Amino acid sequence: MPKVLDNVQIGPLNWKMKVEIPRLVAKAKAGQFVIIRVNEHGERVPMSIAGLDKKNGVLTIIYQVVGKTSALMTTVPAGGQLSDCVGPLGVPSHIENWGTACLVGGGIGIAPIYPIAQAYKEAGNKLITIIGARSKDILFYEDEHRAIADELYVCTDDGTYGHHGFVSDVLKKLLDNGVKIGMIMAIGPLPMMRVVSNLTKKYNVPTWVSLNPLMVDGTGMCGGCRVSVGGETKFACVDGPDFDGHKVDFDLLNKRLLAYKEQEKIAMNRFLKEPGCKLAESVKKFTYPG
């Protein structure tokens, strides 16, 4: 079973987990994902790859507590184990030298754009990176991105740090100023990917988005992750997760992500009430204030 080397809180709701899984890491490429299962009763959940330490065979996952499984993940101690971690899944991100490439990461999406940024950089691109979060204390990976980006823009929705506003505002300004960008990759909450895609469509700049629909097996067997791209049904697990942002039906994806809203509530409430629930008080408070 894959060993968890480290699992630390990096903000009110975000956690960073390091998993030792050399054979997977040796094969994984930027833009791919893994599916993990925390314990024997656990569900299979897809997780973006936030870092690959090829030398030591260590995978980094950054996750946000949004429901029972992510809450449960926070309780795995360093030195503990996951039941399963399978991958690398999906098609690696397309890497090419476009001259200037722009990476846009919103919220938890700041994590998966990091290995892609590294790959873009290695391919010789000039790198413009825009990262943003709701508030200063939710931001992470600023230093990591700063180390490889040629230009880094940081924003917060509430203005507590960096540019006051959305990542799309910064991107719009760059495009309005005539900055030539060959390719944009945007990863983050669905509304953010939608806004960025709508924006760049007007400027005719090709834009990739990485989709994260619900999945079960991750090998194309179940079809639960179907998304509509350019009017065609695709399986995000084997055809994606990267798709042309200008063609994605975000409405459909948004609805499908809410398919189990009721069950998610039941599972989370039950988890919080479990005697000896090891969930950190700080997370409990944040998840269910009052």
Next chain:
Amino acid sequence: MIEKIDKKERMKIPRQVMPQQDPKERIHNFKEVPFGLSEEQALVEAARCLECKNQPCVAGCPVEVDIPGFIDLILQKDYAAAARKIKETNSLPAVCGRVCPQEEQCEMKCVLGKGKKGKPVAIGYLERFVADYERDNNLVELPKIAPSTGRKVAVVGSGPAGLTVAGDLVKLGHDVTIFEALHKPGGVLVYGIPEFRLPKAVVQAECDFLARMGVKFENSTIVGKMDTIDELFENGYDAIFIGTGAGLPNFMGIPGENLIGIYSANEYLTRSNLMRAFEFPDYDTPIIHGKNVAVLGGGNTAMDSVRTALRLGADNAYIVYRRSEVEMPARIEEIHHAKEEGVQFHMLTNPVKFIGDDDGKVKAMECIKMQLGEPDASGRRRPVPIKGSNFTMEVDLVVVAIGNSSNPLIQKTTPGLEVNKWGNIVVDEKTMQTSRKAVYAGGDIVTGGATVILAAGAGKIAARAMHKYLMEEVKK
């Protein structure tokens, strides 16, 4: 030992009826439906066998189990020996005794079944009885394992084909590793066939048995994503068997198919069987509980899905099938069980459109009535839509069970592996060898969706050819 009675007397013994859970009760649980024969019943049933010299039943079995031989051992009350007799040619008797379509195979050929009132020997029941007896009484003995040959074999996929290959080759002294993409071995036996038809403990016991014989299992390992076929060779494997199944669900391709509440049968059954969503929230994986559930298709997978829907609390569970009942590919027993449980059959009906609500959830399905026309390529009469016969069914859950295509992962990552126009791997049927040296394949990845026993049969053939190849052409 029971005295052999006169053939005429034997013919008077009625076929034993397997006791089963009452339909009214069983639709509220996931426990196995038939309980299995008692020892007394098994002895009576075994006594019906006429021991025909030409053994038509054996000819009807895809893996040529010595049926009269194992039945004779039942009469001698040596049930464990009977189980071992079956295992000489079929590694999975407890599974096959439950899910084989005996009525189309061994039992169809049984002389006792001839004539209007004839009822064949219940070979499947007996197979299950001896396999369960052996397992439940801890009589499972490890077969003799040949001394190590020093040859390494990789088996890709742990469904019935892969398990069979692994079992046969490990017995012959080869070093066998099974690579499974999911977190539990068993393939379709675990993710596809529901608990009420094939308890997962039975499958686990078969896998444990292989492990005891020395087979290594590497779960959560996707060949093609982790190591490719060629990399497995580089890592020292001398021969590889591909038994990855038919793992890409077909959809109808009609409007509204991506609404919430429309599942492929693979997803619906995987959630319930592998992930145990029927025990949510004790298990974390959720599943949609429909009140009015339509399952599209007429095969065993459709029956498994519709019966699962009933157990998850559906008020109305429908089978919607575009041909008539005669053309349904499902086993008669499964159709019978579904009917007993109250499944409603809408034959000669085909959906044309799904209708959703504001949240994107399916709420209705527009269908058209069909009639049967001229026979098509499959030999079955082609269903033709009747113009203007459209009507709407209220549904809140739809399961699409119209078959699978082959998953292209291995084919895409293995240069020189020949596939046909459907993406199935092409093999020499006598050896199951593919277009690549030392690479063999069998089961649904070769045939398209078929049965457990055909996959196991393919595994038998492959194992034999692989053994020959390993001993004659691989120098150690």
